[in-house]
Amino acid sequence: MGIEERALSFPCGGDWLVGVASLPAEPSSRGVLVVVGGSQYRAGSHRQFTLLARALAQDGIPAMRFDYRGMGDSEGELRSFETVDDDLRAAIDAFFAAAPGLREVVLWGLCDGASAAALYARSDRRVAGLVLLNPWVRTDDGLARTTLRHYYRQRLGESSFWRRLLSGRLDLVRSIKSAIGLVRAALAPASPAPALPERMHAALAAFGGRVMVVIGGADLTGREFCDLATTTPAWKKLLSGPRVTRHELDGADHTFSRRAWRDQVAAWTSAWVRSW
Known part of the structure; x- marks a missing residue:
């Protein structure tokens, strides 16, 4: 046409x-x-x-x-x-x-x-x-829950993640701090505004x-x-x-x-x- x-x-x-x-x-x-x-x-x-x-x-x-x-x-x-x-x-x-x-x-x-x-x-x-x-x-809490549920769970199942971890190329401390920050955001009280x-x-x-x-x-x-x-x-x-x-x-x-x-x-x- x-x-x-x-x-x-x-x-x-x-x-x-x-x-x-x-x-x-x-x-x-x-x-x-x-x-x-x-x-x-x-x-x-x-x-x-x-x-x-x-x-x-x-x-x-x-x-x-x-x-x-x-x-x-x-x-x-x-x-x-x-x-x-x-x-x-x-x-x-x-x-x-x-x-x-x-x-x-x-x-x-x-x-x-x-x-x-x-x-x-x-x-x-x-x-x-x-x-x-x-x-x-x-x-903020929705992003935190989604990242924890999907991104981090997927990363733990990837061989490339474990290779980087074992080779020392992954900043484990920084990754743990990031995960803790996401948990805190996911558990934070909701805003009273819609x-x-x-x-x-x-x-x-x-x-x-x-x-x-x-x-x-x-x-x-x-x-x-x-x-x-x-x-x-x-x-x-x-x-x-x-x-x-x-x-x-x-x-x-x-x-x-x-x-x-x-x-x-x-x-x-x-x-x-x-x-x-």
Whole structure:
């Protein structure tokens, strides 16, 4: 299927944002807006977002990726993932203008881009679904527990760890101090203010659309989310509901950097977006 890639420039809070829409010749009425995460711009690591948008457009799904204010080619001051609601609304407005046949959108986000999408979705009726890759639910105690449970347990089973230890190339004292620090963080009392996991849960519970969660099996951010989902009753109930689809890619890293992983994520996304 032939596709058109159209450069977009649109206003947001007195600044101009830049994006690219990938438009099929025969577009569906449901599109995908890619929400970037971390210090990335609209192309993504190893051109991940560019290639995803093109793959979706080849399947007839309009897709758009863009730069927040302060990132990439967009104007304005840099902001955190928790303060980009206006950017997302402006991008959806621009997407609808570029693809007049659109009736609704799916927000697709990686890491804190997934978190930004989840926190925003309930406020915009045009958002029908969320695709959340390795969602960011970071807390100090959550990171500590995840690192102890997954990283250190894995390291103890690796022959390279024991070779470094026996050869004297591993600073054992420093490693023990690091582990003790993680235990202390894991056991520290929780803050009285609602933490990110609680705010994310409230936002997703209030969102009436569908959700797909994709986890990289070798990613600590993804593992932290999985630990939260399996040990917290409220999260467990939310994610076991009929409107949530879950996938895990064994061995995949944070950005699904191998071609096979990237292609699998694109295939899951396309099939899911077209399934309802």
